[in-house]
Amino acid sequence: MIPGPGLTGREPRVVRWFVARRNQGLLGWRGTDALARGAVCGLGLVGVGLTLHQPALLLLGAPLLASAALGAVAPGVPKVVMQPRPRAVEEGRSGLLTATIDAGARAELVAIRLPRAAVGVGPVHLLPASATTVRTRVRWDAWGDGVELRADHLVAGPDGLVVFGPVVGAESRRMVLPPVTFVRPGPLPPRAAGLVGVHRSRRPGDGTELRDIRPFQAGDRLRRVDWRVSLRAAAAVGGDLVPGTLHVRERHAETDAELVLALDTRVDVGADVGEWSIEAAGAVRAGGSLDIGVRAATALAATYLRQGDRVGLVDLGSPRLGVLPGSGHRQLERIRHQLVTCARNAGWTSRPVLRPVQIPHGAAVLVLSTFLDDAVADLAARAARRGNLVIGIDLLPHPLVPQRDTPWGDAVLGMLLAERRVRLDALRTHGIATIAWGDGSPLAGVLRRARRRRGVLTG
Amino acid sequence: MSELASESFKTVSASTIELGAGVPAIALRGVIGLTGAGIILVLAGHGIGGPALILIGLAVLMSMAVPASPAPALLVLLVAVSVVAIGGSPFAPHVLLLVPLVHLVHVSCALAGLMPTRSRVRLSALRAPAIRFVAIQAGVFALAGLMAVAPTGTVPGALEFVAVAGIAAIAIILWRLVYRAL
Numbered sequence: 001m002i003p004g005p006g007l008t009g010r011e012p013r014v015v016r017w018f019v020a021r022r023n024q025g026l027l028g029w030r031g032t033d034a035l036a037r038g039a040v041c042g043l044g045l046v047g048v049g050l051t052l053h054q055p056a057l058l059l060l061g062a063p064l065l066a067s068a069a070l071g072a073v074a075p076g077v078p079k080v081v082m083q084p085r086p087r088a089v090e091e092g093r094s095g096l097l098t099a100t101i102d103a104g105a106r107a108e109l110v111a112i113r114l115p116r117a118a119v120g121v122g123p124v125h126l127l128p129a130s131a132t133t134v135r136t137r138v139r140w141d142a143w144g145d146g147v148e149l150r151a152d153h154l155v156a157g158p159d160g161l162v163v164f165g166p167v168v169g170a171e172s173r174r175m176v177l178p179p180v181t182f183v184r185p186g187p188l189p190p191r192a193a194g195l196v197g198v199h200r201s202r203r204p205g206d207g208t209e210l211r212d213i214r215p216f217q218a219g220d221r222l223r224r225v226d227w228r229v230s231l232r233a234a235a236a237v238g239g240d241l242v243p244g245t246l247h248v249r250e251r252h253a254e255t256d257a258e259l260v261l262a263l264d265t266r267v268d269v270g271a272d273v274g275e276w277s278i279e280a281a282g283a284v285r286a287g288g289s290l291d292i293g294v295r296a297a298t299a300l301a302a303t304y305l306r307q308g309d310r311v312g313l314v315d316l317g318s319p320r321l322g323v324l325p326g327s328g329h330r331q332l333e334r335i336r337h338q339l340v341t342c343a344r345n346a347g348w349t350s351r352p353v354l355r356p357v358q359i360p361h362g363a364a365v366l367v368l369s370t371f372l373d374d375a376v377a378d379l380a381a382r383a384a385r386r387g388n389l390v391i392g393i394d395l396l397p398h399p400l401v402p403q404r405d406t407p408w409g410d411a412v413l414g415m416l417l418a419e420r421r422v423r424l425d426a427l428r429t430h431g432i433a434t435i436a437w438g439d440g441s442p443l444a445g446v447l448r449r450a451r452r453r454r455g456v457l458t459g
Numbered sequence: 460m461s462e463l464a465s466e467s468f469k470t471v472s473a474s475t476i477e478l479g480a481g482v483p484a485i486a487l488r489g490v491i492g493l494t495g496a497g498i499i500l501v502l503a504g505h506g507i508g509g510p511a512l513i514l515i516g517l518a519v520l521m522s523m524a525v526p527a528s529p530a531p532a533l534l535v536l537l538v539a540v541s542v543v544a545i546g547g548s549p550f551a552p553h554v555l556l557l558v559p560l561v562h563l564v565h566v567s568c569a570l571a572g573l574m575p576t577r578s579r580v581r582l583s584a585l586r587a588p589a590i591r592f593v594a595i596q597a598g599v600f601a602l603a604g605l606m607a608v609a610p611t612g613t614v615p616g617a618l619e620f621v622a623v624a625g626i627a628a629i630a631i632i633l634w635r636l637v638y639r640a641l
Contacts, residue, residue: 034569037532039633041565045539047626055549055606056542059599063562064535065629066595072636108587111573116478124578125481126570128587136478159588160569 028164031072035161038068071161075129076104078155078164080112085149088175088337094139099151103129104164109156113169114149121150129155140176142286143294145340148174177336178298185303186447188257188364189389207252216246224248258310258325258360261297262383263339264369264376265290265317265346269396273413274403284343289395293368294339296393296437300366301335311335314359315342316352316369316376325360354379356386364389364447370396371434372416377423381430389450391443392427392434396420481579487571488523494563495519498538501560505545505553511537522564527572535561550607558603559596566592 011019045061048054083098103110107129114136115122127134138148151169156162204211213229226249233245268290269276275285284290301311305327312325313335323331323338352375359365365388369376384390400417402409424434433450435442499515507515515537521530538561542554566588574580 032569032572033527033529034531034565034572037529037535037568038565041532041535043626043630043633045535046629047623050622050626054543056554057539058606059549059554059558059603060535060539060542060561062599062602063558063595064565065633066598067562067565067591069629069633069636070591070595072633109570109573109584111578114478116480124484124575125478126484126574126578126580126584127476128581128584130474131476132474134476134478154573156573158591159566160573163573 028077029075029157029162030164031162032160034159035068035071038064038071038161042066042068067159068161071158073106073157073162075107075155075157075164078103078107078110078153080151080153080167080169082149082151082169082172085172085174087173088177089140091140091143091176091179094137097136097138097149099134099136101129101132101134101153103155106157107155107164108158109160111154111156111166113152121147124152140174143176143178143340144284145173145175145344147171175337175340177333178294178339180302180332180336181295181299182303182306183299184444185307186444187451188259188304188309188447189362189451190257204250205252209252210249211252212250213247214250215244216248220248224250256309256327257304258312258363259300259304260312260314260325260359260363260365261300261335262314262316262354262365262367262369263293263297263342264352264367264395265293265315265342266349266352267370267372268346269370269372271397271399272401272403273409273416274401274405284346287397289370289397290343290346292397292437293393293395294343296368296395297339298336302332305329305332312358312360312363313338313342314354315345316354316367316379317347317349318342318345319353319355319358321345322358325363352376352379354383359383359386359388362388364391366391366393366443367432368393368395368437370394371420371423371427372396374423377427380427380432384430384432389447390432391446391450392424392432393443394424394434394436396436398436476581479581481581484571484574484578484580485576487567487574487580488526488576491523491526491564491567491571492519494560494567495522495534498534498557498560498564501553501556502538502541502545507541507545511541511544515541522568526568531564531568534564550603555600555603558599562592562596562599 042061042063042065045057046065049057049059049061079102081100081102083100085095085097089095097115099112099114101110101112110127110129110131111124112127112134113121113124114134115138116125116136122136125134149169149172153167153169154163154165156164213226216225216230226247229247230241230245233247234241237245268280268285268288270285270288280288284294297313301313304311308327310325310327311331313323315321315338321338321342323335326334352369365380365383367376367380367383367390369392371377371392371394380390380392400413402413406412427434433446435446495516496519499512499519502515503512515534518530518534518537521528522534524530538557542557545553548554570585570588
């Protein structure tokens with residue numbers, strides 16, 4: 001005999017019998033307090049009423065007795081099945097969840113936990129058991145990862161006198177991906193090993209922008225001959241196209257670029273300083289620094305991947321969660337999924353980590369952080385010292401609201417902003433510009449200036 | 460509220476339901492409270508004193524707070540004792556008023572005991588219990604009518620024995636029903 005739940009098989013037979021009865025009651029159909037009440041009170045009142053010649057008691061007990069007699073039925077084994085749904089969805093969209101219920105022939109009520117409108121497992125709904133399909137529309141207004149569905153259910157017979165359950169439903173998680181937006185792209189340093197792309201390389205190649213006009217050399221293609229310059233050079237030496245007079249147009253190669261998005265997930269702060277020490281209600285604080293950071297990273301990745309660049313992701317708070325640089329639409333999906341995972345694991349460490357191996361040579365690094373501590377500023381400065389173009393994206397919500405329930409609120413905020421100003425000035429001395437996140441216009445300008453300063457144009 | 464519920468719970472077909480807001484399940488506890496208040500008013504109007512009413516009031520409050528508990532059974536027993544204490548005709552209006560009220564407390568507690576307080580109820584789910592309630596009450600009132608017109612006087616001992624045997628038979632049948640169901 002296989003021991004049931006709560007049994008080892010070594011108990012005396014009578015204990016096994018009692019436990020099996022109890023488990024049968026818990027696992028299958030069982031009577032509720034109402035069934036016992038109807039049977040005992042009804043039978044008792046009718047019996048006492050007849051015996052003691054009290055018709056009033058008989059009348060009081062008769063409905064309870066009838067209710068118990070009508071309610072003691074076994075409707076069969078109920079089954080609730082949720083239709084399969086996609087694992088990841090887009091923010092701002094909505095979808096239908098469908099539950100198929102087979103409650104049994106004589107079941108009367110079904111109590112099932114289903115989400116409705118808002119994200120979360122939702123409340124329990126009491127429905128008639130005649131409903132075999134229940135549909136609910138769910139709208140995903142906030143990106144993140146969480147339990148969306150846990151169809152706990154209980155099936156009841158007439159008047160709820162016998163019940164099956166409650167059965168805890170299987171948990172089903174849903175990943176709502178951050179929305180894809182595009183920003184104005186700026187020029188990135190071209191990748192040395194790049195072959196195609198939109199960024200002008202220092203090397204000569206098959207791009208569209210003129211690099212130089214030089215005398216023809218063996219191996220040059222004839223279609224590159226600049227006939228106007230060649231004829232002018234020939235005219236200068238007597239009119240014949242002698243060797244040395246033929247000139248060709250040399251163009252810049254166009255390559256892709258590598259961009260590393262270094263997201264600081266250690267802190268998630270909103271505009272109200274008083275709430276910084278309070279944990280966010282959801283996965284992240286809506287409108288907080290991490291929310292801004294994830295949306296900014298998605299927008300930057302989408303923009304630069306669209307123009308053929310290679311984009312990678314580094315989680316400064318949890319280095320194992322990064323994504324190596326890559327290109328294409330699948331890379332964007334990979335980064336969006338990973339951003340949600342990073343947000344779920346936010347606050348893992350107190351010190352940011354950005355190892356040299358995480359940044360390819362020549363890649364531009366965008367450090368997305370609130371810059372509320374020195375560690376992230378040191379890390380950005382070290383990356384710049386290694387020769388990478390580093391730009392800070394400030395994620396701190398603006399304007400900040402001081403804590404109101406303390407007289408020190410304004411002073412604390414003033415100190416905090418002053419320290420941060422010093423930190424950003426120090427970064428500037430290392431050649432790291434810091435911009436607040438917006439529509440990307442400031443970033444495009446900073447990238448253009450950085451490119452001019454680094455002499456890429458003259459390369 | 461009912462308009463909101465009927466709008467939000469759309470029935471696409473007979474067996475397909477589109478989930479909506481529904482009615483808060485705490486309304487069922489409100490029904491228990493209102494029914495309990497009705498019982499107290501009826502009993503107070505027929506001479507039941509303060510301590511008994513306090514006890515019944517406590518039972519009503521406990522039934523509202525924990526419907527899946529012995530509190531509703533206690534309430535039923537207290538009402539039965541009160542009816543015996545009041546005495547008088549078994550077909551007096553107060554007795555005939557208490558019969559559906561006690562039954563309503565029983566059914567409301569049975570349904571409220573199934574649901575967490577923050578759950579929602581689709582009103583059509585209550586249609587079958589409501590129909591059954593009315594049918595049972597109709598049967599009980601028909602029985603009351605029969606009892607009212609039946610001749611009064613000394614009941615023969617044999618008939619008494621048959622009645623008690625009938626109760627025992629009902630108990631056995633009910634036991635078998637419950638045993639087969641569970």
